[in-house]
Amino acid sequence: MKMHNRDLKNLQKIASDMNSMEKITMVMPVIKKMPIIDVSEVLSLVENDELVVIFNEFTHEEQGEIFAEFPLVKQLSFFQRVSKKLFSKIFEEMPSDARADLFQLMTQQEQVDLLPYLSKPVRENVLSLSSYPADTAGGIMITDFATVSKDMTCFEAIQQVRKDSPSKKTIYYVYVVNSDKTLVGFITLKDLIIAEPDVLVEDELHTEFVFGYLEDTSESVAKKIDKYQLVALPILNDKNQLVGIVTHDEALDVIQAEHTEDMERFMGILSNNEELDYNETSIFGHFKKRVFWLVTLAIVGIISGLIIHSYEGALAQMMILALYMPMVADTGGNAGSQSATVVIRALALGQITMKSWIKVLWKETRIALMLSICLGVLAFAKVVFLSWETDIPAAYSLVSIGGVIALALSLQVISSTIIGAILPILVRRFGGDPAVAASPAITTIVDISGLLIYFSLAASFFNLS
Amino acid sequence: MKMHNRDLKNLQKIASDMNSMEKITMVMPVIKKMPIIDVSEVLSLVENDELVVIFNEFTHEEQGEIFAEFPLVKQLSFFQRVSKKLFSKIFEEMPSDARADLFQLMTQQEQVDLLPYLSKPVRENVLSLSSYPADTAGGIMITDFATVSKDMTCFEAIQQVRKDSPSKKTIYYVYVVNSDKTLVGFITLKDLIIAEPDVLVEDELHTEFVFGYLEDTSESVAKKIDKYQLVALPILNDKNQLVGIVTHDEALDVIQAEHTEDMERFMGILSNNEELDYNETSIFGHFKKRVFWLVTLAIVGIISGLIIHSYEGALAQMMILALYMPMVADTGGNAGSQSATVVIRALALGQITMKSWIKVLWKETRIALMLSICLGVLAFAKVVFLSWETDIPAAYSLVSIGGVIALALSLQVISSTIIGAILPILVRRFGGDPAVAASPAITTIVDISGLLIYFSLAASFFNLS
Numbered sequence: 001m002k003m004h005n006r007d008l009k010n011l012q013k014i015a016s017d018m019n020s021m022e023k024i025t026m027v028m029p030v031i032k033k034m035p036i037i038d039v040s041e042v043l044s045l046v047e048n049d050e051l052v053v054i055f056n057e058f059t060h061e062e063q064g065e066i067f068a069e070f071p072l073v074k075q076l077s078f079f080q081r082v083s084k085k086l087f088s089k090i091f092e093e094m095p096s097d098a099r100a101d102l103f104q105l106m107t108q109q110e111q112v113d114l115l116p117y118l119s120k121p122v123r124e125n126v127l128s129l130s131s132y133p134a135d136t137a138g139g140i141m142i143t144d145f146a147t148v149s150k151d152m153t154c155f156e157a158i159q160q161v162r163k164d165s166p167s168k169k170t171i172y173y174v175y176v177v178n179s180d181k182t183l184v185g186f187i188t189l190k191d192l193i194i195a196e197p198d199v200l201v202e203d204e205l206h207t208e209f210v211f212g213y214l215e216d217t218s219e220s221v222a223k224k225i226d227k228y229q230l231v232a233l234p235i236l237n238d239k240n241q242l243v244g245i246v247t248h249d250e251a252l253d254v255i256q257a258e259h260t261e262d263m264e265r266f267m268g269i270l271s272n273n274e275e276l277d278y279n280e281t282s283i284f285g286h287f288k289k290r291v292f293w294l295v296t297l298a299i300v301g302i303i304s305g306l307i308i309h310s311y312e313g314a315l316a317q318m319m320i321l322a323l324y325m326p327m328v329a330d331t332g333g334n335a336g337s338q339s340a341t342v343v344i345r346a347l348a349l350g351q352i353t354m355k356s357w358i359k360v361l362w363k364e365t366r367i368a369l370m371l372s373i374c375l376g377v378l379a380f381a382k383v384v385f386l387s388w389e390t391d392i393p394a395a396y397s398l399v400s401i402g403g404v405i406a407l408a409l410s411l412q413v414i415s416s417t418i419i420g421a422i423l424p425i426l427v428r429r430f431g432g433d434p435a436v437a438a439s440p441a442i443t444t445i446v447d448i449s450g451l452l453i454y455f456s457l458a459a460s461f462f463n464l465s
Numbered sequence: 466m467k468m469h470n471r472d473l474k475n476l477q478k479i480a481s482d483m484n485s486m487e488k489i490t491m492v493m494p495v496i497k498k499m500p501i502i503d504v505s506e507v508l509s510l511v512e513n514d515e516l517v518v519i520f521n522e523f524t525h526e527e528q529g530e531i532f533a534e535f536p537l538v539k540q541l542s543f544f545q546r547v548s549k550k551l552f553s554k555i556f557e558e559m560p561s562d563a564r565a566d567l568f569q570l571m572t573q574q575e576q577v578d579l580l581p582y583l584s585k586p587v588r589e590n591v592l593s594l595s596s597y598p599a600d601t602a603g604g605i606m607i608t609d610f611a612t613v614s615k616d617m618t619c620f621e622a623i624q625q626v627r628k629d630s631p632s633k634k635t636i637y638y639v640y641v642v643n644s645d646k647t648l649v650g651f652i653t654l655k656d657l658i659i660a661e662p663d664v665l666v667e668d669e670l671h672t673e674f675v676f677g678y679l680e681d682t683s684e685s686v687a688k689k690i691d692k693y694q695l696v697a698l699p700i701l702n703d704k705n706q707l708v709g710i711v712t713h714d715e716a717l718d719v720i721q722a723e724h725t726e727d728m729e730r731f732m733g734i735l736s737n738n739e740e741l742d743y744n745e746t747s748i749f750g751h752f753k754k755r756v757f758w759l760v761t762l763a764i765v766g767i768i769s770g771l772i773i774h775s776y777e778g779a780l781a782q783m784m785i786l787a788l789y790m791p792m793v794a795d796t797g798g799n800a801g802s803q804s805a806t807v808v809i810r811a812l813a814l815g816q817i818t819m820k821s822w823i824k825v826l827w828k829e830t831r832i833a834l835m836l837s838i839c840l841g842v843l844a845f846a847k848v849v850f851l852s853w854e855t856d857i858p859a860a861y862s863l864v865s866i867g868g869v870i871a872l873a874l875s876l877q878v879i880s881s882t883i884i885g886a887i888l889p890i891l892v893r894r895f896g897g898d899p900a901v902a903a904s905p906a907i908t909t910i911v912d913i914s915g916l917l918i919y920f921s922l923a924a925s926f927f928n929l930s
Contacts, residue, residue, distance in 0.1 A: 033673050037693050162659055171655050172637050172696070189654050190636050194627055208498050226721075228502050229714035231637070231696055248713050249694035252720065256691075259724045260810050263731070269803055278811035283828060287835045290803045294836060297799060298843050301792055305851045308788050312855060315787060322780060322787035323773050326794055327766055330912065333798075334762060334905045338734050338755045345725050346743035363748060370752045371759060378763050386770045390777060440799045443908075447795065 024050060028057060036062065040069035048081040055090070064093025073280055075102050079110070088117035096143045097250065100129035129244075137221045138214040140254065141235045141244030146171040148201055150184060155197035157187070170247055172231050176205055181241040183234055185209055211236055214243060218254045225251035262348065265435035266341075269293070297444045304447045311455040314464035320390050320401060321458055324383060325451070328409050331375055332450040333443035336416035339364055340442045344424045344434045357425045361418065368417035376410035396462060404461045408454045415453065416446040489515060493522055501527070505534035513546040520555070529558025538745055540567050544575070553582035561608045562715065565594035594709075602686045603679040605719065606700045606709030611636040613666055615649060620662035622652070635712055637696045641670055646706040648699055650674055676701055679708060686711050687719035727813065730900035731806070734758070762909045769912045776920040779929035785855050785866060786923055789848060790916070793874050796840055797915040798908035801881035804829055805907045809889045809899045822890045826883065833882035841875035861927060869926045873919045880918065881911040 024046065031039055043051060043066060055063050067075065067090050079087055079102070091099060091114070103111060103126050115123055125143055132138025146164055148157040161171055174192065176185045185207040195204050211234045212221040225233050225248055232245040269289050281289075308315075308325070315322050343360060346352045352360055383402035392401060420442050424434035458464060489511065496504055508516060508531060520528050532540065532555050544552055544567070556564060556579070568576060568591050580588055590608055597603025611629055613622040626636055639657065641650045650672040660669050676699045677686040690698050690713055697710040734754050746754075773780075773790070780787050808825060811817045817825055848867035857866060885907050889899035923929060 035673065035675060035693055158658060189658070193623060193654070193658075208500065210500060226714070226717050228500055231713070248696070248717075249691070252691050252713075252717055255717070255721070256814070260814070263728065263806055263810050266728070266731075266806070269806060278807060278816045278825075283831045283835070286807070286828070286832045290800075290832070291836055291839055294796065294799055294803070294840060295843060298792075298796060298840060298847070301795060302847060302851070304791060305788070305847060308791070309851050309855070312784070312788070316784060316856075319777070319781060319784075319787075322784075322790070323770070323777070325787070326769060326773070326791055326912065327763075329791055329795070330766060330908065331759065331763060333908070334759055335755075337905065338759070341728055341731070341734060342743060342751070345728050349721070349725070351743045360743075363751070366748045367751045367755070370748070371756055374756055375759060375763060378760060382763070382767060382770060386767065386774050390774070391781075440802065443795065443798070447791065 024054060028054070032057065036065045037069055040066045044070045044074050048078045051078060052082055052086070060089050060093050063090045065095075068094045068098035071277070071280065072102065072105055076105055079106070079114075084114050084117045088114065092119060092122050096125055096129055096244075097140055099126055100132075100139075101134070103130045104134065132214065135218050136214065137212045137216040137218060137235045137246060138244070140218045140221075140250050141214075141246045142170075142250075143244050144170070145232070145234075145242070145245045146174045147177045147242065148174055148187075149179070150176050150200070150202040150205060152201050153197065154192050154195040154199050154201060154204065157201050158192050158197075161189070161192070170232050170245060173234075173245075175234055175242055175245075176201060177242055180239075183209075183211065183236060183240060183242040186234070209234070212246065213238070218246075219258055221246050222251035222254035222258070226255065262344075262435045264289070265433060266344070293440055297440050300444050301447070304444075304451055307448065307451045307455065311451075311459070311464075314455060314459055317464050318393060318401075318458070318462060320387055320392050321405075321454075323387065323390070324379075324405050325454065327379065327382070328405070328412050328454050329447050329450050331379070331409055332412040332416040332446045335368070335371060335375075335413045336420035336442040336446040339367075339417045339420035340424055343421045347424060347428060347434050354425065354429055357422070360421055360425065364417055364421040365414070368414040371417065372410035372413040375413050376406045379409040380406035393462075400461075404458055405454075408450075408457045411453050411457070412446070412450040415449050416442070419446055419449065489519060493519070497522065501530045502534055505531045509535045509539050513543045516543060517547055517551070525554050525558050528555045530560075533559040533563035536742070536745065537567065537570060541570055544571070544579075549579055549582045553579065557584060557587050561590055561594055561709075562605055564591055565597075565604075566599070568595045569599065597679065600683050601679065602677045602681045602683060602700045602711060603709070605683045605686075605715050606711045607635075607715075608709045609635070610697070610699075610707070610710045611639045612642045612707065613639055613652075614644070615641050615665070615667040615670055617666050618662060619657050619660040619664050619666060619669065622666050623657050623662075626654070626657070635697050635710060638699075638710075640699055640707055640710075641666060642707055645704075648674075648676065648701060648705060648707040651699070674699070677711065678703070683711075683719045684723055687716040687723070690716035691720065727809075727900045729754070730898060731809070758905055762905050765909050766912070769909075769916055772913065772916045772920065776916075776924070776929075779920060779924055782929050783858060783866075783923070783927060785852055785857050786870075786919075788852065788855070789844075789870050790919065792844065792847070793870070793877050793919050794912050794915050796844070796874055797877040797881035797911045800833070800836060800840075800878045801885035801907040801911045804832075804882045804885035805889055808886045812889060812893060812899050819890065819894055822887065825886055825890065829882055829886040830879070833879040836882065837875035837878040840878050841871045844874040845871035858927075865926075869923055870919075873915075873922045876918050876922070877911070877915040880914050881907070884911055884914065 031042060034042075043054065046054065055066075058066065067078070070078070091102075094102070099122075103114075106114070115127075118126065129138070129141075129143065134140070146161050148160050152160065157174065161174055172189050173186045174189060175183060176187060177183055185205040186209055187201055187204050187206065191204045192201075210224055210228050210230065212224060214235060214237050216235075221233055221235070224230070225246065230248065232247045233251075234242055235244045235246060237243050343352070343364075380402045383405050384398060387398060387402075390398075392398060423442065423445070428434045496507060499507075508519065511519065520531075523531065532543070535543070556567075559567070564587075568579075571579070580592075583591065594603070594606075594608065599605070611626050613625050617625065622639065626639055637654050638651045639654060640648060641652060642648055650670040651674055652666055652669050652671065656669045657666075675689055675693050675695065677689060679700060679702050681700075686698055686700070689695070690711065695713065697712045698716075699707055700709045700711060702708050808817070808829075845867045848870050849863060852863060852867075855863075857863060888907065888910070893899045
């Protein structure tokens with residue numbers, strides 16, 4: 001057996017490297033007292049060969065829990081390092097969702113090699129769970145949940161949960177199902193304990209419950225768990241049979257990942273569900289995520305280039321206009337990004353809806369007016385302060401030029417703020433993610449409006465051509 | 466009694482307005498079947514006068530739960546509308562954290578008026594909870610939790626929980642305390658149920674537990690709940706006595722609010738814990754949150770203005786340079802914002818630490834190199850394509866000018882990417898929130914580096930002065 005030979009060699013290597021093992025042995029008593037998550041954090045840094053030995057200090061159940069918390073990359077490398085037989089022991093004890101995630105990452109050959117070592121229920125469970133896409137309820141649910149039937153007494157129900165539950169992660173909600181596994185309601189462990197023992201489950205049953213379907217997006221089930229403050233949400237298949245539950249901690253992970261995605265989209269970074277960790281993403285992975293929008297925006301920037309180009313004559317007549325072009329563009333970009341941020345976030349949290357766009361527009365317009373006054377005054381002061389010795393055409397005073405530039409900047413702040421607020425709503429209206437209409441995109445778009453305002457205003461005030 | 470008269474009038478007004486009441490009466494059977502959160506959502510839109518009547522359809526306990534989910538503004542307006550006596554009934558049934566939040570929003574006079582109507586335990590609880598700042602563990606904890614002592618048997622412990630628990634929100638963890646209320650450990654409801662009835666709590670006790678202190682930030686306790694996947698986290702005072710618990714749904718709210726704050730800081734919007742809802746924030750509130758950074762950045766922009774000003778001579782000799790100034794600035798700003806976003810997010814999620822800054826620097830440098838090549842080529846093409854008929858000094862070809870502009874842009878992409886990655890780490894190093902070093906700040910800072918690179922490169926290549 002090739003695998004076994006390799007394991008033996010590994011063990012020999014470990015034995016020869018007593019130094020680091022000794023260190024670990026020394027800290028083992030401390031490690032064993034830590035919460036599983038911390039143990040996992042420490043052990044994820046240990047070489048695979050040493051891990052094999054250290055894992056012997058833990059029960060199989062603990063091994064499964066510790067292993068499940070490792071980064072996926074570490075899980076995969078450990079799996080590839082040890083014998084399938086040894087690995088299957090750990091794999092069987094992993095929570096069902098973590099198990100399916102890892103299984104999905106394996107090559108087909110690796111999957112085929114591992115399956116014979118698994119017990120029938122685990123094998124079936126892994127195969128069925130890993131068939132759901134990672135971003136659906138099916139992809140993030142776990143399959144250990146407690147069920148009872150409604151004609152039991154509360155005492156019987158408790159006995160049933162006691163019997164079944166040692167392996168169950170979450171038994172705070174006990175689900176009540178018919179003989180065909182369709183979900184009829186739930187009862188909390190608290191209800192069961194408080195109820196008189198001989199009361200029927202039926203009488204304590206909550207029949208109005210929140211649930212999700214297998215193919216729902218992971219985001220939508222996470223939002224339900226958040227909204228209804230649930231510890232777990234039951235997941236049904238299309239026959240309304242209970243097939244799994246999504247737990248509150250999984251929901252939190254989904255919401256965190258969603259937030260990273262939002263932030264990234266926000267800054268023109270292509271999101272990729274599988275590459276959310278900075279360190280695990282390769283240089284080329286980072287490059288790919290960033291280059292698309294940078295190049296797209298640079299191409300859209302050609303429009304700005306064409307506008308500037310068409311006003312070359314005006315710039316040549318009044319060089320001072322070139323000096324304040326960046327100021328107008330930057331301020332507009334900042335103001336637009338701010339209003340976009342606020343609106344995108346309010347959309348994400350459900351604070352504003354599509355229908356209230358007119359209210360948002362009116363609110364943003366008033367905010368923009370206040371901002372434009374402040375920033376306009378500042379811009380005027382800047383021009384007069386910075387350009388007192390700049391060459392300007394004799395026909396015009398610095399004050400009048402400063403006034404026009406300040407007016408252009410004020411109008412630009414207003415138009416950018418409004419564009420920044422409305423664009424995300426429009427994108428959502430047409431089915432897109434509002435976060436796409438974020439900072440770099442807004443900056444590039446308001447650059448165009450800004451240049452048009454700036455030059456057309458200057459050209460008409462100063463008769464430039 | 467003035468208050469009573471007003472209530473009577475309210476009731477009369479409702480009676481006279483039968484139309485809307487009839488509508489509500491019609492939908493009541495449906496509403497009563499919905500989850501509390503949904504009921505609350507519907508009823509938060511109903512006028513206070515009608516609410517008084519509708520609340521009669523619910524038990525006091527339900528009233529408290531429904532009311533607690535109203536927006537704070539709605540809670541306050543209802544409180545100010547009804548008699549203190551009627552209100553105290555609802556107030557007493559609210560979860561302790563929601564109760565304290567509302568109490569903190571009342572004027573001192575309102576607080577003094579309400580207190581006599583409250584039962585002694587609730588009065589003491591409200592006064593003590595509302596003394597903690599909203600952004601600490603004390604400010605978000607609830608005080609209903611189940612405790613037992615370690616010398617009970619599991620059967621006795623279950624009996625104790627049964628007796629105490631009807632009013633407890635969360636009894637999934639049962640906390641084990643000494644007679645002086647110091648926390649010695651916890652036992653889950655699941656443990657209690659699975660254990661043989663005559664086993665001592667002591668033998669099933671988890672003595673290694675995660676906890677928080679009253680004065681910990683709400684963010685840090687939320688992160689613990691996230692990391693250790695807890696349903697609730699016990700909160701201790703400085704004598705290690707158990708004084709409250711923070712629940713998983715509260716943690717989720719804190720993390721969501723934290724995200725909003727991050728996003729806002731990110732875009733140069735001053736965050737304000739109490740004004741996170743778009744609609745509840747006034748126009749002036751929005752203005753205040755946005756104007757600070759816009760003005761600050763406009764002032765910092767004076768440096769860019771001074772740089773451009775000092776190269777006025779060069780610009781006059783080679784007008785084409787003015788046309789591509791915005792392109793270099795924008796692209797640098799976008800690239801810098803991207804790397805800042807990625808690094809800030811990775812810092813927030815604990816994926817990178819202060820110590821790994823050199824690794825981040827090296828990774829970002831390599832990513833920047835790839836980006837700079839793509840964008841440099843694009844910039845060169847843009848100059849040649851857009852400016853084929855622009856006036857340029859006879860001594861130089863368009864190709865050489867395009868080459869220098871492209872080189873400047875490439876260098877700018879590299880320097881902005883690096884600045885964007887390092888600045889958040891620096892800000893964190895000096896105790897600030899890395900999100901402050903985000904988009905608008907980065908854009909403004911890399912504008913300065915970009916102009917310096919652009920003009921010094923052009924000046925040295927083309928002998929401008």
